[in-house]
Structure formats: C-alpha cells, structure tokens
Amino acid sequence: MKFAVLVFPGSNCDIDCYKAVEQTIGQEVDYVWHTATDLSAYDCILVPGGFSYGDYLRCGAIARFANVMNEVKKAADAGKYILGICNGFQILTEANLLPGALIRNNGLKFRCHQSPLEVVNNQNPFTRDYEQGEVISIPIAHxxxxxxxxxxxxxxxxxxxxxxxxxxxxxNPNGSVDNIAGISNKVGNVVGMMPHPERAVSEILGSADGKRMFTSILNAWREQHGTAING
Structure with missing residues (x-):
C-alpha cells in the first residue's frame, strides 16, 4: 500500500503522519508538495495538520485552491482513502469533500491535551480495528x-x-455540535477528524490508541485487493 502525505506551506504535522505510516505499519510513503498534479500512484492520501498558508482568511480556505486538491477530489471520486487531520479536516470541509465547517472553539482558546473519543462507527475503513463504542485517548491541538x-x-x-x-x-473541548470529533463522506472513504491519531501511535507519546487507524486502513486495503492480512 502506498501513502501520500500532502505538504502545504505551514503544514507542521506532515512529519508525524509520515513517521506514523513508516514506523507503525511499514508501508511506502511519500511527501507530496501542494503543487502536485498527479496522485494516481497512491492508495491513501493523508492531509495533515498545521497552519496551511498561515490560516489566513479561514483555516483551509486558501489550501483548498492548491493544485493538489483537484487530484484529491479525483482520488476521492475513485474510491481511494483520504484522511484529513485537524487542519486537514478543515481543508476537506472547505473543499466540499466533507459537509459542515470548523469554527472557533467556543472558549476562544487553543486547546492542546489528551482527549477521550468514543468510536461511533467502527465499520469505516479507518476504524475497523476498534470496538463499537470503545473510548480511546487521542490528543487534540486546535x-x-x-x-x-x-x-x-x-x-x-x-x-x-x-x-x-x-x-x-x-x-467536548470546543463546542462541536453533537460532540462530533470526526465524520466521513457518505461512501466512507473520506474521513476528517480534529484529534491527532498520528500523535498517538506509541505509549511513549502518551497513548497508542491512534495506531489502529493505520492498521485499519491497511487491512481494509489488503482485503479490497485480496492480499493476505498479517495484522
């Protein structure tokens, strides 16, 4: 399985995403600059957190016009897996790949700490290795x-x-409607979430609960391609 980690001016979680793929599931992964015009070689595209284009106008509002986003839309339409984390989630909503919007935290403060999440849907390709209703610990920073x-x-x-x-x-650290921390598109191949699973892939980081998002998507891809699942 081959992963792309998009990089925009101001991205700062791209290395975390790259290392999570490389060290957690040992799959091929590349950094892909925002000017790229071809993502056809990749099976999964990670849109990382950070402050793309300095978060001017609105978070993700400029990044959604980057050349690479046209290719992300094509990949989504082709059924490839897309995961937007934090600023990546904001970019996916701005690009209309996911519904809704991300607005200022209700306390108007930046929140950065571990956060308990409930797995609401474990039938998604990114969550299949979790139990339905399981509570996991994933950090937020937004x-x-x-x-x-x-x-x-x-x-x-x-x-x-x-x-x-x-x-x-x-x-709920930010006032999200219905306590929502992450959603998917109708088909389920595009997921956006504010918490950072790539920062929770080892106990030395405070939690390894994010690791299963990466094993989940690898197993989903292997199943789709008829490849033996090694766990």
Whole structure:
C-alpha cells in the first residue's frame, strides 16, 4: 500500500503522519508538495495538520485552491482513502469533500491535551480495528475545532452513520455540535477528524490508541485487493 502525505506551506504535522505510516505499519510513503498534479500512484492520501498558508482568511480556505486538491477530489471520486487531520479536516470541509465547517472553539482558546473519543462507527475503513463504542485517548491541538452544521446536515450525518468519532462523555473541548470529533463522506472513504491519531501511535507519546487507524486502513486495503492480512 502506498501513502501520500500532502505538504502545504505551514503544514507542521506532515512529519508525524509520515513517521506514523513508516514506523507503525511499514508501508511506502511519500511527501507530496501542494503543487502536485498527479496522485494516481497512491492508495491513501493523508492531509495533515498545521497552519496551511498561515490560516489566513479561514483555516483551509486558501489550501483548498492548491493544485493538489483537484487530484484529491479525483482520488476521492475513485474510491481511494483520504484522511484529513485537524487542519486537514478543515481543508476537506472547505473543499466540499466533507459537509459542515470548523469554527472557533467556543472558549476562544487553543486547546492542546489528551482527549477521550468514543468510536461511533467502527465499520469505516479507518476504524475497523476498534470496538463499537470503545473510548480511546487521542490528543487534540486546535483553536478552530468547533464542528458546525445545520440541523438538516446533522440529521443526514446521523442517518447515514457518517459520525465516526465523538468526544466522550462531557469532554467536548470546543463546542462541536453533537460532540462530533470526526465524520466521513457518505461512501466512507473520506474521513476528517480534529484529534491527532498520528500523535498517538506509541505509549511513549502518551497513548497508542491512534495506531489502529493505520492498521485499519491497511487491512481494509489488503482485503479490497485480496492480499493476505498479517495484522
């Protein structure tokens, strides 16, 4: 399986994503600059966190016009796997690859700490190695992670099982509607989340709960391609 980690001016979690793939599941991975015009060689595209283009205008509002985003849309339409983390989630909503928007945290403060997440949908390619309803610990680091959508969109997300993660219990750190921490598109191959699984792939980092997102997608790809699953 081959991974692409997109790099925009201001990305700062690209190395974390690269290392998570390389060291956690041992798959081929490349950094891909925002000017790229061909992603056909890749099976999974990671849109990392950071402050793309300095977060001017709105988070992700400029990055969504980068050349590479046209290729991300093509990849999504082709059924390839896309994961947007933090600023990557913001970029995917700005590019209309996911519904809704990320706005300022309700406390207007940057939040950076471990956060308990409930696995709401473990039937997604990125979550198949988790238990339904399992509570995991994944760090957050954002100032604009407050997921917002209108009532009609929320009802659609709920009806289609597109809510992938919720902040568990009363731990909502940003005011997100319905405690949403991560969602998918209707097909399920595009996922966006504010917490950082790439920063939770080893106990030395405080949690290894993010590791299973990477093993999940590898196993999903192997199953799709009829390759033996080694775990």
């Amino acid at each position: 100032g604009e992670g407050n997921y917002f959508c209108d009532e009609a969109t929320l009802a659609e997300l709920q009806a289609n099982n597109q809510i992938i993660f919720r902040y568990a219990g009363d731990s």
